[in-house]
Amino acid sequence: MPSPAQNCELPLKTEQEKRKFQKRLLSWYDRNCRDLPWRRDRDPYRVWVSEIMLQQTRVAAVLEHYRKFLQRFPTVQALAKARESSVLAAWSGLGYYRRARMMHRAARAIVHDHAGEFPTDAEGLRGLDGIGRYTAAAIASISFGESAAVVDGNVERVLARLYGRSLPGEKRWQAATALLSPQRPGDFNQAMMELGATICTPRQPKCMACPVFEFCVSRGKLEKSEKAKPQKKREIAYSLTRKNSTIFLVQRPPTASVMPGMWELPEAPNGNGEPWLRLRHSITETDFVVRVVRSKAAQTTYGRWIRQAQLVRLPLTGLARKILKAAEVI
Numbered sequence: 539m540p541s542p543a544q545n546c547e548l549p550l551k552t553e554q555e556k557r558k559f560q561k562r563l564l565s566w567y568d569r570n571c572r573d574l575p576w577r578r579d580r581d582p583y584r585v586w587v588s589e590i591m592l593q594q595t596r597v598a599a600v601l602e603h604y605r606k607f608l609q610r611f612p613t614v615q616a617l618a619k620a621r622e623s624s625v626l627a628a629w630s631g632l633g634y635y636r637r638a639r640m641m642h643r644a645a646r647a648i649v650h651d652h653a654g655e656f657p658t659d660a661e662g663l664r665g666l667d668g669i670g671r672y673t674a675a676a677i678a679s680i681s682f683g684e685s686a687a688v689v690d691g692n693v694e695r696v697l698a699r700l701y702g703r704s705l706p707g708e709k710r711w712q713a714a715t716a717l718l719s720p721q722r723p724g725d726f727n728q729a730m731m732e733l734g735a736t737i738c739t740p741r742q743p744k745c746m747a748c749p750v751f752e753f754c755v756s757r758g759k760l761e762k763s764e765k766a767k768p769q770k771k772r773e774i775a776y777s778l779t780r781k782n783s784t785i786f787l788v789q790r791p792p793t794a795s796v797m798p799g800m801w802e803l804p805e806a807p808n809g810n811g812e813p814w815l816r817l818r819h820s821i822t823e824t825d826f827v828v829r830v831v832r833s834k835a836a837q838t839t840y841g842r843w844i845r846q847a848q849l850v851r852l853p854l855t856g857l858a859r860k861i862l863k864a865a866e867v868i
Contacts, residue, residue, distance in 0.1 A: 700755060
């Protein structure tokens with residue numbers, strides 16, 4: 539019975555061509571890979587933290603958060619012992635806070651159910667909260683050398699250009715598995731992602747610098763996919779109220795569907811008050827124009843005065859942190 543990889547016909551027709559592709563890509567990666575902090579060792583904890591942070595977030599935005607997060611929680615044991623509010627505070631600014639909550643639960647499971655050791659294969663890793671097929675394969679291949687292929691947005695684009703067409707669902711995984719180097723699976727996975735991030739980019743790919751250009755069917759050209767939906771525009775106003783060295787903030791209720799328990803500025807009723815600060819903030823499909831006003835804050839059930847010194851350790855929403863930084867409060 540053919541393996542899943544054999545069910546997906548490769549543009550590379552022979553095993554010799556496939557080995558040549560692997561050698562070219564890995565040699566290029568060894569010479570040109572970016573010096574990213576999570577690549578300096580194969581510690582599964584560090585790899586895991588980086589992979590969770592990089593979900594739906596650019597590398598440039600992750601670097602400083604990664605450094606500070608590991609400074610605060612250097613081991614999975616330290617993360618497991620922490621309070622959720624401390625984890626959320628350290629995560630503040632990265633968005634998609636469900637990732638942090640699930641990572642915290644997974645850390646506790648690793649410590650309590652696995653004696654502080656990560657499962658060493660993709661199947662075992664997928665039993666942990668927040669670890670899906672891609673993340674499990676990334677950790678298993680990079681940290682433990684398992685021959686498990688990854689498919690993220692960068693790999694998907696590289697495969698599409700290699701084949702000259704976009705591959706549907708499972709076909710992507712079959713193609714990635716068929717190309718994978720069994721001798722260096724972790725490095726090969728990272729090389730495919732690095733190629734997509736730095737050379738085989740969505741717009742204006744650097745084809746002349748591509749180490750595997752000769753194997754590419756599309757040579758940089760692909761049929762245009764569906765246009766992205768235009769972002770919705772929305773205007774919103776918040777109050778920033780100070781009293782001595784304190785700021786009035788409100789806490790989202792624990793039953794909130796989005797970012798429960800996080801702290802933010804109170805919304806300004808009807809946007810009343812003189813706007814003294816404006817900024818833009820985008821969340822998924824919505825582009826917000828944010829006005830910050832000096833009107834009196836509503837004294838809500840979840841609100842209280844917070845000392846400025848405490849703000850850096852409080853689980854703030856990304857928008858609240860952005861406003862407080864713009865206002866030079868933090």
